[in-house]
Amino acid sequence: MNTNPKYDLEERTAKFSEDVIVLCKKAPKDIVTIPIIDQLIRSGTSMGANYCEANGASSRKDFRNKIFICKKEGKEAQYWLRLLAKAVDKLAEDCKKLWKEAHELTLIFSKIASNSI
Helix, strand or coil, rough: CCCCCCCCHHHHHHHHHHHHHHHHHHCCCCCCHHEEEEHHHHHHHHHHHHHHHHHHHCCCCHHCCCCCCHHHHHHHHHHHHHHHHHHCCHHHHHHHHHHHHHHHHHHHHHHHHHHHH
């Protein structure tokens, strides 16, 4: 069994969720950032939750559906990270790192989804 966290998607998505939470706690709360933070928390943490659900899926169709949701939430997280980087200059570098991880996870989920058809 491979215990390398880079290849353990449950661990990797949980770490991504934690990093999103830490980032959002650093962001100043104002009329612009509050809606962005809310959406980023939702999409950034949903990816891992849906992957855990996929691993417990009751059918192949259920598994595929949850993986597609992971992919969709990853793309959405990328969008909100881009906007947060624009809204809060001092967080731009952190957002860029998380955007890259969201992109990699989205590619992984895309590959899993295409292989599950």
